[in-house]
Amino acid sequence: MDYFRKRIINYFIRRYTTKVKTQVILDENVLNNIEKNVYNPKKHPGLFKPRQIPIPEAFIRAVTNVIADYPVKGLIEDGKTLINHLRAKKPPVEKDEMGKIQRIVYQKVMEKQKIPQMETEEDRRKFQQVVDTKVHNLLKSGVYNWKPVHYTAYEALVYLMSRSAAEFSVLARIFLEIAERDPGFQPRSLFDFGSGVGTVTWAANLYWKKYIFEYFNVDSSRDMNDLAQILLQDGKGTNKISLRGVFYRQFLPATNTSYDLVVCAYTLLELPSRQARFDTILNLWNKTQKYLVIVEQGTNSGFQVVNEVRDFILHTGVGHIYSPCPHDKVCPRFVLNDGTPCNFEAFYFSLPIGAVSLRKSEKYSYVVLKKGERDPSDPQWPRIIRDTLVRSKHTICRMCTKNANLEEVIFTASKHGKNLYYCARASKLGDLVPVTLQKQDKENDITHDEDESR
Known part of the structure; x- marks a missing residue:
């Protein structure tokens, strides 16, 4: 139910809020180097090769x-x-979390357990032993049992x-x-x-x-x-x-x-x-x-x-x-x-x-x-965080940006130019894309930096 409610909410947010498109600009230094034939777009500085490093x-x-x-x-x-x-x-369950889990399990066991008539201390001890055994078995089967490897x-x-x-x-x-x-x-x-x-x-x-x-x-x-x-x-x-x-x-x-x-x-x-x-x-x-x-x-x-x-x-x-x-x-x-x-x-x-x-x-x-502090000259290019989808006339890059946004950009030669298109097409999971992202309101055609769009 939560899944469908989230989908509906997201639909109305997209439908009734101001539409914003992302403008992608190729890094100026990278563009100059490509135009001067220092390197071609398929070998831009955001790539990390070789993809496979042999074992010595x-x-x-x-x-x-x-x-x-x-x-x-x-x-x-x-x-x-x-x-x-x-x-x-998995990481071990924390002590305070385990205490909460034990209390919940104990309560559920007691709700389902038929309480017999207990006349002596021995009767109470045996009943408690039955409850503790059930709690232990439930915890053993339902809670991750972390152990270090020796x-x-x-x-x-x-x-x-x-x-x-x-x-x-x-x-x-x-x-x-x-x-x-x-x-x-x-x-x-x-x-x-x-x-x-x-x-x-x-x-x-x-x-x-x-x-x-x-x-x-x-x-x-x-x-x-x-x-x-x-x-x-x-x-x-x-x-x-x-x-x-x-x-x-x-x-x-x-x-x-x-x-x-x-x-x-x-x-x-x-x-x-x-x-x-x-x-x-x-x-x-x-x-x-x-x-x-x-x-x-x-x-x-x-x-x-x-x-x-x-x-x-x-x-x-x-x-x-x-x-x-x-x-x-x-x-x-x-x-x-x-x-x-x-x-x-x-x-x-x-x-x-x-x-x-x-x-x-x-x-x-x-x-x-x-x-130390981040170098002011660091361009903070976005990182590709999912496999690049290379298609016939377009390439889709899913990236994490310097403003902590997850952006999906569809690159085409007609829209972004051949240099940027081939840069994106050569980029793989884990690479940096040498671009700056800017947000632009479609209705007002107002462009602003991604940092100011949040």
């Missing part, structure tokens, strides 16, 4: 060496179970085989944008919380290996730390690590040392409460010199916790969002609350070990936070 041969060789004495098919099959478990993972030596190998390729591709995509948009960024230190098998280190080394002098890795699993180190030793455990300053710890250090690049990837859903997530992220933010990268599965739960800590850090008032949001306002996708997460997609080939290497994709939700 050194990593594949190290994995091959590590699992040489293990049943590969068993690792692959157990990996499928682990993948399903991680994709279905990785032993074998489970660490299962994780390596099932998750490392996907996570590497995601991190490489995120780091690619930082490297291209901020070519002057030369990090000397990296802090990886929830470091696992070390995919953050391998991905960061694609762009900044010659600059990083310290890799500080924290993971609660000692076996994960040992495996990550062995992988850096060509998977043999006897070779010397070629990187400088690699450290492994099981707990967050108490020191106030800061790091140029701090990463928390696929870790938040392993923390026992919202407060634990806030405390951890604040700790990591205080250790951040320039960029803090947070990544989770591209599920509703993953998006929820990323958005949660995103807003928490923004409320500190000492930083801004670098990516993917072109704004620091409340996420419009979260406000819409339509059950659709804001996520992106990375493509990769599975490890060519024990099975045929297949092309796959990984959905992920993320945010990159940057210390």
